[in-house]
Amino acid sequence: MTDAAGLALDQLSIALGDRTLLVVDHPVGPGEVLTVMGPSGSGKSTLLAHVGGFLDPAFRARGTVRLDGQDLAPLPPERRRVGLLFQDALLFPHLSVGENLLFGLHPKLKGRAARRAAVEAALAEVELAGFFDRDPATLSGGQQARVALQRSLLAEPRALLLDEPFSRLDAALKSSVRALVFDAVRRRAIPAILVTHDPADAEAAGGPVVTIGGTP
Amino acid sequence: MRSILIAGIAALLAAPVLIGLAGVVLPAVGYFPALGGDALSLQPFRDLLAVPGIIPSALLSLATGLAATLLSVLVVVGFCAASWGTASFAAMRRLLAPLLAIPHAAAALGLALLIAPSGPLFRLAALPLGLDRPPDLLVVGDPLGLSLTAGLVAKEAPFLLLVALAALPQAKPARRLRLARALGYGRVVAFLLTVWPTVYRQIRLPVLAVLAFASSVVDVALILGPSTPPTLAVRLVGWMNDPDLSLRFLASAAALLQLGVTLAAVLLWLGVERVGTRLLRAAIHGGRRGTADRVVRQVLPLPFRLGALALGLGTAMLLVWSFAGYWPFPSLLPSLSMHNWMRAAASAGPPLRTTLLVAAMATFVALVLVVALLKAIRARGGPMVETKTHLPPALLAAVYLPLIVPQVAFLSGLQIAIIALGWTPGLPLLVAAHLVFVAPYLLLSLADPWFALDPRYERIGASLGRSRPALFLRLRLPLLLAPLLTACAIGFAVSVGQYLPTLLIGAGRLPTITTEAVALAAGGNRGLTAAYALLQTALPCLVFALALALPALRHRRRRGMKPA
Ligand SMILES: Nc1ncnc2c1ncn2[C@@H]1O[C@H](COP(=O)(O)OP(=O)(O)O)[C@@H](O)[C@H]1O
Ligand SMILES: [Mg+2]
Numbered sequence: 001m002t003d004a005a006g007l008a009l010d011q012l013s014i015a016l017g018d019r020t021l022l023v024v025d026h027p028v029g030p031g032e033v034l035t036v037m038g039p040s041g042s043g044k045s046t047l048l049a050h051v052g053g054f055l056d057p058a059f060r061a062r063g064t065v066r067l068d069g070q071d072l073a074p075l076p077p078e079r080r081r082v083g084l085l086f087q088d089a090l091l092f093p094h095l096s097v098g099e100n101l102l103f104g105l106h107p108k109l110k111g112r113a114a115r116r117a118a119v120e121a122a123l124a125e126v127e128l129a130g131f132f133d134r135d136p137a138t139l140s141g142g143q144q145a146r147v148a149l150q151r152s153l154l155a156e157p158r159a160l161l162l163d164e165p166f167s168r169l170d171a172a173l174k175s176s177v178r179a180l181v182f183d184a185v186r187r188r189a190i191p192a193i194l195v196t197h198d199p200a201d202a203e204a205a206g207g208p209v210v211t212i213g214g215t216p
Numbered sequence: 217m218r219s220i221l222i223a224g225i226a227a228l229l230a231a232p233v234l235i236g237l238a239g240v241v242l243p244a245v246g247y248f249p250a251l252g253g254d255a256l257s258l259q260p261f262r263d264l265l266a267v268p269g270i271i272p273s274a275l276l277s278l279a280t281g282l283a284a285t286l287l288s289v290l291v292v293v294g295f296c297a298a299s300w301g302t303a304s305f306a307a308m309r310r311l312l313a314p315l316l317a318i319p320h321a322a323a324a325l326g327l328a329l330l331i332a333p334s335g336p337l338f339r340l341a342a343l344p345l346g347l348d349r350p351p352d353l354l355v356v357g358d359p360l361g362l363s364l365t366a367g368l369v370a371k372e373a374p375f376l377l378l379v380a381l382a383a384l385p386q387a388k389p390a391r392r393l394r395l396a397r398a399l400g401y402g403r404v405v406a407f408l409l410t411v412w413p414t415v416y417r418q419i420r421l422p423v424l425a426v427l428a429f430a431s432s433v434v435d436v437a438l439i440l441g442p443s444t445p446p447t448l449a450v451r452l453v454g455w456m457n458d459p460d461l462s463l464r465f466l467a468s469a470a471a472l473l474q475l476g477v478t479l480a481a482v483l484l485w486l487g488v489e490r491v492g493t494r495l496l497r498a499a500i501h502g503g504r505r506g507t508a509d510r511v512v513r514q515v516l517p518l519p520f521r522l523g524a525l526a527l528g529l530g531t532a533m534l535l536v537w538s539f540a541g542y543w544p545f546p547s548l549l550p551s552l553s554m555h556n557w558m559r560a561a562a563s564a565g566p567p568l569r570t571t572l573l574v575a576a577m578a579t580f581v582a583l584v585l586v587v588a589l590l591k592a593i594r595a596r597g598g599p600m601v602e603t604k605t606h607l608p609p610a611l612l613a614a615v616y617l618p619l620i621v622p623q624v625a626f627l628s629g630l631q632i633a634i635i636a637l638g639w640t641p642g643l644p645l646l647v648a649a650h651l652v653f654v655a656p657y658l659l660l661s662l663a664d665p666w667f668a669l670d671p672r673y674e675r676i677g678a679s680l681g682r683s684r685p686a687l688f689l690r691l692r693l694p695l696l697l698a699p700l701l702t703a704c705a706i707g708f709a710v711s712v713g714q715y716l717p718t719l720l721i722g723a724g725r726l727p728t729i730t731t732e733a734v735a736l737a738a739g740g741n742r743g744l745t746a747a748y749a750l751l752q753t754a755l756p757c758l759v760f761a762l763a764l765a766l767p768a769l770r771h772r773r774r775r776g777m778k779p780a
Binding site: 052053054076078079080081083084088091093094103104107137155161 | 670672673675676677678679680681682683684690691694695697771773774775776777
């Protein structure tokens with residue numbers, strides 16, 4: 001069981017002082033999206049921070065998080081290879097669109113020309129061909145969301161953590177960006193955790209749903 | 217490990233003050249083996265009390281310090297209460313940076329030229345009054361220190377407005393004013409009762425720094441203050457600089473008296489705060505709405521504007537005087553001459569070089585220290601955590617120590633310590649002395665933007681597999697380019713403006729443009745003094761302009777990097 005591919009949240013509980021915020025015990029298979037639902041303040045972002053390696057020391061976590069059989073606890077964030085998407089695209093404002101993607105692109109790909117070509121291809125994949133030199137602040141919300149997705153995928157993550165990434169998008173964009181994200185998860189066969197309080201997100205994700213902090 | 221770094225840097229900031237104080241306490245009680253004082257005695261204090269006019273000098277320092285602080289605070293309250301949220305408030309906000317960039321000495325010299333009996337105001341009055349020579353009035357250097365107080369208010373009020381502006385958002389002025397006005401309160405009363413108390417609580421330390429500065433200032437007092445007798449700090453510096461080293465005993469006793477004067481000013485100020493609180497409380501209990509405030513709203517912003525105008529006109533006076541040839545009374549304009557600038561060009565090179573070198577080195581060292589400190593503080597909360605971090609209170613106290621203990625007291629002690637250790641005053645010591653004042657201001661200006669940067673940028677960077685150094689160099693530094701350069705410009709300006717550290721620690725061997733300008737002022741050559749003062753003003757202004765222009769240029773095609 002511990003050697004299974006994918007992400008395993010094993011008896012995971014996170015407490016703040018003597019208040020237990022959440023308990024999750026669930027595997028997430030490759031290509032699967034686990035949806036975690038809960039009201040605001042229930043600890044959804046905290047859960048993702050823990051998996052990503054950014055948990056504030058004010059919290060205490062028990063249990064283990066394994067990725068492809070490997071315990072994540074001893075790894076610093078930069079060695080976990082776990083991609084993050086937030087409700088804001090958070091493109092680096094001082095870099096061009098292309099430079100944002102180059103920042104994410106995995107270092108194993110060498111050579112200026114090859115790296116640039118990989119970024120151009122990633123842009124074309126989400127219908128943003130020719131956007132390399134653009135200022136990210138001039139992009140629409142939907143375009144920014146797509147760049148953010150490609151930026152995290154170019155780093156070749158072993159898992160994706162999605163912190164309400166669709167909540168800022170309007171209805172029409174929401175479904176297309178959702179499709180893009182879930183499609184990427186399936187095609188790359190990586191596990192993903194989506195936290196949200198929108199039931200429509202959970203339905204679109206099509207995976208298992210767990211609820212935290214529901215009862216007062 | 218990180219706590220050790222933080223404690224170490226805090227100690228580094230506080231140590232010069234503590235060593236400096238020790239350096240005046242020992243000689244003040246007669247102990248200074250290098251000068252043959254090896255028995256404890258109260259002789260230095262007896263000598264001090266026997267100096268004619270020493271008590272009036274101390275009282276003058278106390279009174280001008282308190283009056284300048286009280287007036288500065290009132291001027292700022294009045295300005296904010298009457299005009300917060302208006303277009304003229306926003307306009308003044310933009311004028312603030314240039315007002316703050318003018319060094320104290322240059323501001324004082326400009327103001328002196330402006331209000332002197334031979335200055336433009338009296339020349340304008342000459343025609344209607346039929347004067348043909350400057351009236352025989354002691355306007356600059358009046359015995360009560362009125363022009364000294366006025367000059368300090370003109371220069372310190374913009375500083376207090378700056379810190380008040382930083383504190384205002386937390387007081388939620390828009391919401392509270394709406395609430396209070398819905399209850400029927402007029403604008404001014406609503407601001408005073410609901411917004412100002414929150415603002416004041418946050419600017420208390422800067423206010424105390426102004427009080428300590430105003431009660432112990434030397435350069436401004438040399439230029440605008442009385443001479444019969446001068447303020448305590450001015451006399452103390454005279455003894456410290458005397459070639460007769462035995463006067464160091466007297467000077468040390470005077471430094472302790474100065475500490476006592478500033479401490480008394482602080483205690484009295486706490487009383488002033490009490491009275492203020494009580495007045496506010498009485499106003500709240502009384503419940504008067506103050507709705508008929510139209511005239512009040514016109515009048516209250518005037519003192520601040522007058523001060524800003526005076527600083528501007530003073531700088532203009534420096535410009536006119538620096539190009540002045542023959543300028544008989546009551547002509548409004550002098551004959552044009554390049555004479556002053558030619559003399560300045562011949563002599564200002566070396567002091568300018570020293571000024572630039574010291575300011576650049578002190579700013580660079582301060583930047584490295586401050587960034588190391590801020591990194592350590594943030595990292596203490598775990599890697600890239602989301603919680604808002606701020607300066608720990610103990611560190612804040614250490615940072616404010618050199619700003620609240622009177623400069624002249626502990627710098628005198630440092631000079632004595634340097635003599636006792638047999639060190640030679642040189643560039644490294646001078647840079648270190650400037651660092652004591654540059655580092656706190658740099659830290660105070662950088663801390664907020666540093667902690668305000670959205671931690672999710674670095675989280676995303678890390679999740680993309682980037683190393684810590686890469687996150688620092690490629691995300692944090694470029695994202696904070698503008699605040700970093702602004703902090704450096706502030707540090708640089710603080711260094712350029714320093715008069716006392718250069719005088720006392722440089723021991724006269726490393727004159728800067730600032731010490732030269734103040735020295736020239738005493739010599740009475742107005743044109744040359746004005747040219748030096750302009751050079752002194754130009755340095756920080758140029759650096760501020762660069763700090764604004766460089767990020768704008770670097771990020772000209774990045775809308776997301778526009779300053780808010
Ligand atoms: N650094 C912190 N220190 C203490 N409490 C925190 C910290 N960060 C978040 N919290 C608290 O932890 C709880 C969970 O927060 P969060 O995970 O952001 O909730 P959600 O994302 O579900 O809205 C909230 O009650 C929040 O106030
Ligand atoms: Mg959240």
